[in-house]
Amino acid sequence: MSRRSLRTLLAAGGAAAVLALLPASAVAAPYSGGNYGAYSMEGQYPTISSCSGTFRQVGGTKYADGMALKYFYSDKCGSFARIENSRSNCAAVLERSNNGTGRADGWVSETVDPGINYAYTKIGNNLNGRVSRAMLTCDGHIMATTAWY
Template sequence: MSRRSLRTLLAAGGAAAVMALLPASAVAAPHSGGNYGAYGMEGQYPTISSCSGTFRQVGGTRHADGMALKYFYSDKCGSFARIEKSRTNCAAVLERSNNGVGRADGWVSETVDPGINYAYTMIGNNLHGRVSRALLACDGHVLAATGWY
């Protein structure tokens, strides 16, 4: 996947464009936008007891600049994005479409904490006809993306 400029992202809208405008933080924190949080399970991490162990990786691992992007799904809880071997100023992003057409209506992101090289997002509810996808974004550019599932 080719790198997209901030101008292209801003013109296209979506989570990555908003992320590019967020200040860098010493401690990772989730960010969200659109109508994220409108559906059950959103705002929870995939490690909560009712979801733990129900996720499976869907699609292949995507790679960019030595980093890895993975998409996980649970038919009980929804989905989340995970990045691994990441450098600083990168984030895992999960975009969710509430009508199944593959256009982001809500999104959540998580940046890499200092001292570690991975991050994962909170759950996105892509159950009941909704779809979602994972993105790896660094320094305001989308470096890798999965398909919509």
């Protein structure tokens, strides 16, 4: 697929559409699209020292086929998605809306690394009126999603 058609797909369909383009074998890698990276903390993992220990799980754990999806939030840093007990070809996805409407305009995902069964995304900045949600996707399909927070 050419760069131009991939950009068109991302603009038209967002995170869910690009999931079908992820590699068939699970190799841990972050992907992002839309205007992800436009706000502070985006592009950083939640383990950075300034954010470490500030996150708490919000909402209940969502399950699909024995896999778990969790959403974490910090009023200092933003949010991230984590999947656990995952099979290969799955990804944790965090969608972020810049105006609080619950319509994704930026997203980041992380695939499951070979040999482990979890993944977590980089931070999405859902502070100052922005909202985000987490998704568990496998083989290009949304398996579970959280509410917008």
